[in-house]
Amino acid sequence: MQVQENDIHQNSNWIKKRKLDNVDLFSYLYSKRIYSNKCRFEDLANELFYEIFEYLDLYDIYRGFFNLNQRFQNLIINSNFPNQINISTMSKSKFEYYHKNILLPNKHRIYLIRLSIPFMSELIFSSAYTILRFIHLQTLIIDHIEMKDFIKLSNHLAHLRELHSLIISLADHIQSLNVLFSSIFQLKKLKYCKIEYTIKDNQNSISFDLTRRVFSPIQYLIINGQFSFNSLNNLLSCLPELHHISIQSLMNSNDNIKIDDLSYYIQLRYLKYVSFKINSIDFNKFENIIKQFFDYVEILRLTMNSDEEYLNAKRWQQLIVSHMPYLRIFDMKYQGSIGNKYDVIKQFSSSFWTEKKWFFTHEHDWKSTMDRGVFYSTIPYRRKDYTYYSVSDEQLRSHNQQENFNSVNHLYICSKIKDHCLKYFPNVNQLTFTLFFNDxxxxxxxxxxxxxxxEQLTKIIFEPYRIPLEDIMRLLYFTSNLHTLQFDTFGFHHNNLDIVRQNYAFEYASKRNKIKFLILRGRCSLHELEFIVNLFPQLKYLETGMNRIEIKQIIRFLLSKTHNKTQHLFYLCIVNTPKVCVKEINVMMKSENLLKNYSIKYINYNLYLWW
Structure with a gap:
């Protein structure tokens, strides 16, 4: 018995040290003979199971333990251990069961909720009464929520005293940043906020200009969307406790806000980390923001694509010495035309930069010489993304250290990959072939x-048009863990898809691949979709355009029970389709009895069907 207790204590300490996924967890328990006669599963202490449950989603806890015996049912129902709800993809019927029998009875114990399908938040947060019952909710993550629903939801979230982290992506184009941030700033306990939104293609970046001064306790703010540079002063002045800010697209704008006319700003004593992607903003304007707010910044990460003055090393040196005395990491990336600035960027190899161990290099596409490329910080390379060009500028590398790309998880390919390339990216799990890649x-x-x-890739994005089909299948051969494919300008480059379906490469690829999410930005015909579902039989989510006259026929095919090629599919997005199709599909569903339990939604010219 003492040996058994020691084993349990050792197992408990190991679980505490690391966050486990289901495979790691049960592999470990099995390796320790917890499933063997030496130490029976039923003999483990409740405390150990509580620690295990901390690393599992509530759905997995119920699925894996609830029906084992009465002990586990009592353990789950009567305990007070905190729960997390992490719903990535799930059919409508399965979610409704989950919602009724698992989520609602445990809402008072839930500390994290993540929802990835737009219909889900409407069901879970259907009333103010339900929302207010999530008394221990700390983190809320919602993908693809409509703006009107978020505004309504935020009014009730303000009453949840433990909510400190909010991550949302908005499904529809937003019309006003004032409305968005007013909804967020009313959450008085919020410390971490990450928001993702889009605006219409023909719309200039929208401004943020509250009529009254509002302060928010947010410490970490990440904005993935276009934000007006002229509104940056207003935003920063609302965030006195800000530690970390990241803006994906800081845009020049034509709004009427003038930075020089603003009557107030605050000193951001806690601001240590700044990351901006700057689009079409003069260095003179951006320099004013640095002088105004960046006195205490320690890490500055900038990505630029215009105004070659950003390549002026002497100007940066003066700015850093005078206005950023605490700066310890200067991470710069300039993409675009370098032109005749080669002698200027060589100044980044002066003693000021090398003594701080801030090193830089330049790469470009050999076909366009110096006209298009990237100038960036290196040694160490700290970014999570990397843009590959075939030629590196060794003259800027006066140091002899080897580049380390361990931080990179997303690789962009912009030109032909050289034979025996010396660069290696051990942790990349997402790959993008850009429009410039045609080799x-x-x-x-x-x-x-x-x-x-x-083999560790999970997502690949193809931006070029007409990728050779043979190369796609060859890539599938080596990417056994790939679950997401995206074609930004879709077109299979092959004259006869029926012949392709008969060859061995197609048969092998269809059996081996694990693609569950497929995004096709262009239009697909019924014939092409028949080919697609045969190539990707594990599909759960399909997003594509369709010819109007084929929409009904395609939906009939996808929902047909005469084949098993779409048995896992339960979520469909038809892009760029007229709103009248919602009514037409509803009529077809009822008249032909295709589905009894489904939801349909129309957002931003896209039709969503969930069953």
Whole structure:
């Protein structure tokens, strides 16, 4: 018995040290013979199971333990351990069961909720009474919520005293940043906020200009969307406790707000980290923001694509010495035309930069010489993304250290991959072939496999039009853990898809791949979709355009029970389709009895169907 207690204590300490996924957890327990006769599963202490449950979603706890015996039912129902709800993808019927039998009875114990399908938040947060019952909710993550629903929801979230983290992505184009941030700033306990939104393509970046001064306790703010540079002063002045700010797209704008006319600003004593992607903003304007707010900044990460004055090393040196005395990491990335600035960027190798161990290099596409490329900080390379060009500028590398790309998890390919490329990215799990990449050949996949471990990729994005189908299937051969494919300008480059379906490469790829999420930005015909569902039989989510005259026929095919190729599919998005199709599909569903339990929604010219 003493040995058994020691084993349990050792197992408990190990679980505390690391966050486990289901596979790691049960592999570990099995390796320790917890499932063997030496130490029976039922003999483990309740405390150990509580620690295990901390690392599992509530749905997995019920699915894995609830029906084992009465002990586990009592353990789950009567305990007070905190729960997390992490729903990525789930069919409508399964979610409704989950919502009724698992989520609602445990709402008072839930500290984290993550929802990824727009219909889900409407069901969970259906009334103020329900929302206010989540008394221990600390973190809320909602993907694809409509603005009107978020405004309504935020009014009730303000009453949840423990809510300190909010991550949302808005489904529809927003019309006003004032409304968005007013809704967020009313959450008086909020410390972490990450928001993602879009505006209409023909709309200038919208301004943020509250009529009255409001302060928010937010310490970490991440904005993934276009934000007006002229509104930056207003935003920062509302955040006196700000530690960390990141803006994906800081845009020049034509709004009427004038930075010089603003009558107030505050000193951001806690601001240590700034990351901006700057678009079409003069260095003179941005310099004023640095002088005004960045006195205590320690980490500055900037990405620019215009105004070559950002490549002026002497100007940066003066700015850092005078206005950013605490700066210890200066991470700069300039993408675009370098032109005749080569002698200027060489100034970044002066003693001021090397003594601080701030090093830089330049890469470009050999076909366009110095006209298009990237100038960036290196040694160490700290960013999570990397843009690959085939030529590196060794003259800027006066240091002899080897580049380390361990931080990179998203690799962008912009030009032909060199044979025997020396760059290696051990932790990349997302790959994008950009519009500039048009050099598909027999060696592409082979050279790529020398740069990254292809088997650990989970998502690939193709921006170029008409990728050779043979290369896609060849890539699928090496990417056994890939679950998401995205084609920004879709088109299969092959004359006869029926012939392709008969060859061995297609059969092998269809059996081996694990693609569950497929995004096709262009329009697909019924014939192409028949090919697609045969190639990707594990699909759960499909997003694509369709010819109007084929929409009904395609939906009939996808919902047909005469084949099993779409048995896992339960979520469909038809992009750029007229709103009248919602009514037409509803009529078809009822008249032909295709689905009894489904939801349909129309957002931003896209039709969503969930069943």
């Amino acid at each position: 598909w050949n027999d060696s592409t996949v082979r050279n790529l496999n020398c740069m990254i471990p292809l």
